[in-house]
Amino acid sequence: MSIEILVSPSARRLAAEKGVDLASIRGTGPNGRIVKADIEAAPANRQLVAEAESSDHLGAVAPAVAKTTDDEIKASPLAKRIAAELGVELATVKGTGPNGRIVKEDVEAAASGAPANAAPVATMALAPATAAVMADGNIPHEIVKLSNMRKTIARRLTESKQQVPHIYLTVDVRLDALLKLRGELNASLEARGVKLSVNDMLIKALALALVQVPKCNVSFAGDNMLQYSRADISVAVSVPTGLITPIVKGADAKSLSAISTEIGELAGRAKEGKLQPHEYQGGTASISNMGMMGIKQFEAVINPPQGMILAIGAGEKRPYIVDDAIAIATVMSATGSFDHRAIDGADGAMLMKVFKELVEKPLGLVT
Template identity: 40%
Template sequence: MPKLSDTMTEGVVAEWHKKVGDSVESGELLAEIETDKATMEFESFQDGVLLHIGVEVGQSAPVDSILCILGEKGEDVSALLASDDAAPAAEEKKEEAPAPAPAAPSPAPAPAPAPVAPAATAPVAAMPAPSSNGRIKASPLAKRLASEKGIDLSMVAGTGDGGRIVKRDIETFTPSARPAAASAPAFGQESYTDVAVSQMRKTIARRLAESKFTAPHFYLTVSIDMDEAIAARKAINAQDDVKVSFNDLVIKAAAVALRKHPAVNAAWMEDRIRYNDHVHVGVAVAVEDGLLVPVVRFADGKALTTINAEVKEFAGKARDKKLQPSDWEGNTFTISNLGMFGIEEFTAIINPPDSCILAVGGISQVPVVKDGQIVPGNVMKVTLSCDHRVVDGASGAAFLQTFKNLLENPVRMLT
């Protein structure tokens, strides 16, 4: 199993493009591997015949474990598999050994709950592939396909190992195959659904927990008059074949401000602080399983139209899980924009290794005071989360002041 991203610890096989016995050439597409961030194509690095598949579609395996074996036709790989399986098999026996222990005393208390058992276990019996703790066993790919097709996994009979639901079960499922007992819960009846944590969600949880609990966050919020930015965007979009969003203006303004405030364009490196001479802005993109942060490189020197095109391309690739490591690595600053969802103001958790992240709210029409008179205005609030190990309050405030001035006078960042 190859390590296809810097944070990958295990991978899930989404698809095999070869079967056992097929000839494989170097550079030929062998499989698609789902990592914590994307589904990536894995090409063979040698010629040979596919002799063994170690990880079936929908199954996961840790990095560096056997994904498959290529060799000469007819070559015996049993000795290789036996030596590789010896250690994990012994470990599995150790893990499974304690299981019978708690089961031993269970016959004694069994008579007490006996009268309730038929009613309690009847719904569970209808579920096709429950594990020992009552959860439905299904591969991540099967879960994603079921979600896309609106299929209830509890209605699907699994044909994988141990009754695990795999891709083919979702593809061949028809509503007529639903068990009669699988009806919607009655009013007042408690129910819940457990969904296995995806590789992406595991990584998000680990990295952001590390960030929140190790980096001392503090927050700075500022309100920005967006009247001029609105006018500038309208004028730009009036041109043929030219479209930019408010998010593009935010990215550009942040990039130009970072160039003037290198203290914010920095990272904590434990024994040193790294001040980046380049400006790479990460843009948070929401996907089904969580969040990805593709990077607009050298954003301070790019035109708004170029930024717009790159962000659109990244968003499409993120949704299709086609981002490559080069797309999401190297950020020096991150922007998270929830304004399009009607969020007025929020705080974000710093995205390592950055020292700051900018949370952008929506533009609200509110009364404002101009020249001593109350008039309609368009205001956007942004909050800068700062790592106090790197950025002091005055440094963060100075950056926000420049950022605010750029959006309130957009011609300054367009010249």
């Protein structure tokens, strides 16, 4: 019966390259773990390599020296990183991904199902790291299979936060004039069966702001930038299976009543799962309004390849400076998340300034 030696993946690879017998090394890492520095300090044992290569009858020796390295194994970068953190040897893991590729779930499963005869020291070393990524199965729970939409949301948002450098800019916007205009417009539109929401008007304000500040109406595309000449606004809509973003195309050129009617129709079909791909894929920017649920302020995640998303907080009564005096006004906080690869902070600030002006002087939304 062999004794399991606690070795970091990088140390194991280096030992194989140098022909170092791991059994002869005293580890200086946590719990006696052999680390790369221990192998670098050890003399190469070329004799062991020669013996392993010539001993065909010792089948157990040759594979140990000529062991496949982690770099040669088909595994996702995330799976390799988690394997290194948990001390899992990728060569012992069976991949369930495409073409046998090892994915994150395979590594986590291997870590949680360690052999019963593993050395106690190895189990002790794995326990803290495993606890950080594996749920406590002793807590009453049920396993809910992810829908394809939820998987897509998880993948895209993870990619966005990992790959897109976000910069956040927040402004406080006074809503009193917009609310007054909305009331007047709804009174005139009642006969047509149209009722404008605050969100309809904010969509129009964002669209106009993007056209006025074209440096923010862009997408980052590697060595190029896509500069859009119209504003297609993706509107975040919560549905039973997750979140979907139907698009109001050319919102900058549409009337408020047209935007309201279109949003109502798109949101209704989104909740029924009847949207066509071209109705929710694309867009030049997004708006997400959680103010209706009482959220004061939040920072939304950019929906790549778009360059920005506007997060709308709740309108609430606050002390506010009006004509150099403190008054009570209806104020909301709006936060823009910008892709800093494509949009400079000054340009993002200009967009937020223009948006604020359009909302506080809302006649510009109907002219």
